[in-house]
Amino acid sequence: GQQVQQSPASLVLQEGENAELQCNFSSTATQLQWFYQSPGGSLVSLLSNPSGTKHTGRLTSTTVTKERRSSLHISSSQTTDSGTYLCAIVYNAGAKLTFGGGTRLTVRP
Amino acid sequence: DMKVTQMPRYLIKRMGENVLLECGQDMSHETMYWYRQDPGLGLQLIYISYDVDSNSEGDIPKGYRVSRKKREHFSLILDSAKTNQTSVYFCASSLRGTLYFGEGSRLIVV
Numbered sequence: 001g002q003q004v005q006q007s008p009a010s011l012v013l014q015e016g017e018n019a020e021l022q023c024n025f026s027s028t029a030t031q032l033q034w035f036y037q038s039p040g041g042s043l044v045s046l047l048s049n050p051s052g053t054k055h056t057g058r059l060t061s062t063t064v065t066k067e068r069r070s071s072l073h074i075s076s077s078q079t080t081d082s083g084t085y086l087c088a089i090v091y092n093a094g095a096k097l098t099f100g101g102g103t104r105l106t107v108r109p
Numbered sequence: 110d111m112k113v114t115q116m117p118r119y120l121i122k123r124m125g126e127n128v129l130l131e132c133g134q135d136m137s138h139e140t141m142y143w144y145r146q147d148p149g150l151g152l153q154l155i156y157i158s159y160d161v162d163s164n165s166e167g168d169i170p171k172g173y174r175v176s177r178k179k180r181e182h183f184s185l186i187l188d189s190a191k192t193n194q195t196s197v198y199f200c201a202s203s204l205r206g207t208l209y210f211g212e213g214s215r216l217i218v219v
Contacts, residue, residue, distance in 0.1 A: 031206050033206070033207070033208065035208075035210075041197065041212070041213050042210070042212055042213070043199065043201075043210035043213075044210070045207050045208055045209070048206060048207055086151070086152070088152075088208075090206070095140050095157060095159070095203065095206075096154055096157055096167065097142075097154070097208065098154070098168075099144075099151050099152040099153075100151065101149075101151045102151060
């Protein structure tokens with residue numbers, strides 16, 4: 001079936017360092033979203049970026065549709081950025097999001 | 110604020126009992142979802158609803174059914190719960206492709 005692969009599975013940074021998270025998918029995506037899941041479990045949408053580059057705050061996402069990959073760059077990481085980052089794809093024209101396994105980020109003070 | 114509310118947040122049931130997980134949203138979003146999340150498996154789609162009485166199976170619908178009689182409410186029903194249905198269940202609604210998740214319902218089946 002259609003797959004979403006995220007790397008690395010986990011990442012440990014010192015506060016202030018930058019993070020680069022990767023998402024690779026198996027078919028052409030009509031939508032791509034990045035989510036943050038807090039250590040407590042709540043999920044929030046960070047940004048939607050099916051193609052090109054988008055910025056919001058310290059986050060930058062770049063999606064290269066032809067190469068079926070997207071990245072999420074977190075600049076100047078903070079301890080409050082710790083949690084799991086999930087990439088989700090919609091294939092074709094449907095509304096079903098398929099999630100990757102996530103990258104667990106730990107930012108140490 | 111856009112809000113998706115799940116009830117109950119925590120539930121312990123015995124094997125074979127029925128389970129009702131409820132989800133409400135105050136945004137009149139047409140599309141709603143039920144996912145479950147398990148360690149090592151990530152978020153898996155159980156059912157998707159495109160509007161009232163317009164429901165479609167997701168990737169793992171077996172053992173579950175859903176009900177959507179009002180746009181604001183989407184229920185997940187487990188008839189005769191099994192221990193492998195122990196999980197955290199997330200409801201979501203979407204607007205123009207952006208998903209809004211509830212806080213999750215942790216179900217333990219013993």
